[in-house]
Amino acid sequence: MTREEFRLLRDLVYEYCGIFFREEVKYLLERRLNTRLREHSLGSFNEYYRYLRYSPNRSRELEEIIELLTTNETYFFREEYQLKAFGEEILPEIIKEHTGSKRLRIWSAGCSTGEEAYTIAILLCESSELNDWNVEIFANDISRKVIQRARKGVYGKSSFRSIGDDFKAKYFRPQGGHYIINDELRSLVSFGQLNLLDDEMLQLIGRVDVIFCRNVLIYFDKPARLRVLKTFYDKLDGHGYLLLGHSESLMNVSTDFELVHLKNDLVYRKPIVTGKGRLGE
Numbered sequence: 001m002t003r004e005e006f007r008l009l010r011d012l013v014y015e016y017c018g019i020f021f022r023e024e025v026k027y028l029l030e031r032r033l034n035t036r037l038r039e040h041s042l043g044s045f046n047e048y049y050r051y052l053r054y055s056p057n058r059s060r061e062l063e064e065i066i067e068l069l070t071t072n073e074t075y076f077f078r079e080e081y082q083l084k085a086f087g088e089e090i091l092p093e094i095i096k097e098h099t100g101s102k103r104l105r106i107w108s109a110g111c112s113t114g115e116e117a118y119t120i121a122i123l124l125c126e127s128s129e130l131n132d133w134n135v136e137i138f139a140n141d142i143s144r145k146v147i148q149r150a151r152k153g154v155y156g157k158s159s160f161r162s163i164g165d166d167f168k169a170k171y172f173r174p175q176g177g178h179y180i181i182n183d184e185l186r187s188l189v190s191f192g193q194l195n196l197l198d199d200e201m202l203q204l205i206g207r208v209d210v211i212f213c214r215n216v217l218i219y220f221d222k223p224a225r226l227r228v229l230k231t232f233y234d235k236l237d238g239h240g241y242l243l244l245g246h247s248e249s250l251m252n253v254s255t256d257f258e259l260v261h262l263k264n265d266l267v268y269r270k271p272i273v274t275g276k277g278r279l280g281e
């Protein structure tokens, strides 16, 4: 792969999904896309670039490379202290604020194979105060394959590395060497394929009270992060919460969310607007 081919393909991938490959990881892009060159019997990355730009099958091919370029690592009860903050501090506050409407909307953005969304569903099921509430969890990912797997709700050993045996026994049942999620949890989550940079598709998501977007923005550069953060700002209701991964911070990216020091973790919240400028404006 020449430097020019790298630049063309890197920019095309970035434009499509926000994932940014630095010069130092050129070899990664080259290695992963090589399989697609072979698949289409193409002689150079330049030809492959033209295929991705102009072929009538370009959408399908972009989906194929997304499968090769994204990192889908996830598991139940990942970043437990943050989930503790959600269950013990954020949830009770929202329940108090929404006692009138009894409505709760949560978005798991970049949900991979669904462990994050089902973890949230378990925490909501464990709260007796939500029994007669209208609760919905929207869970999306750019990868069609992970969404298909999430809908099936069948998981192997590595997904359970952080979950307690009690929850595993209560919400899953064994199936052919794996475990399948129970119907109550499944009914709380609506999965869909969605690109966080696709404004048209984002219209499908309404206002939400909490957004989990953990370990997704680390793969984006600053302009792409800002774009996604603007979306989150617009989608969050009133004083809604934004929960990022533990290695992700808005420092030097945006000051439009306030950092809230909870007992269990530091989280971000949409501030009550007092005439201050909006993200990117």
Ligand SMILES: C[S@@+](CC[C@H](N)C(=O)[O-])C[C@H]1O[C@@H](n2cnc3c(N)ncnc32)[C@H](O)[C@@H]1O
Residues within 6 Å of the ligand: 016, 017, 018, 019, 070, 071, 072, 073, 074, 075, 078, 109, 110, 111, 112, 113, 116, 140, 141, 142, 143, 146, 194, 195, 196, 197, 213, 214, 215, 216, 245
């Ligand atoms: C490392 S996983 C994180 C899964 C889960 N949030 C967690 O923390 O365990 C990152 C996910 O982000 C998804 N992703 C990457 N770019 C995306 C985009 N532009 N739109 C939606 N999802 C994206 C990937 O497909 C991948 O499944």
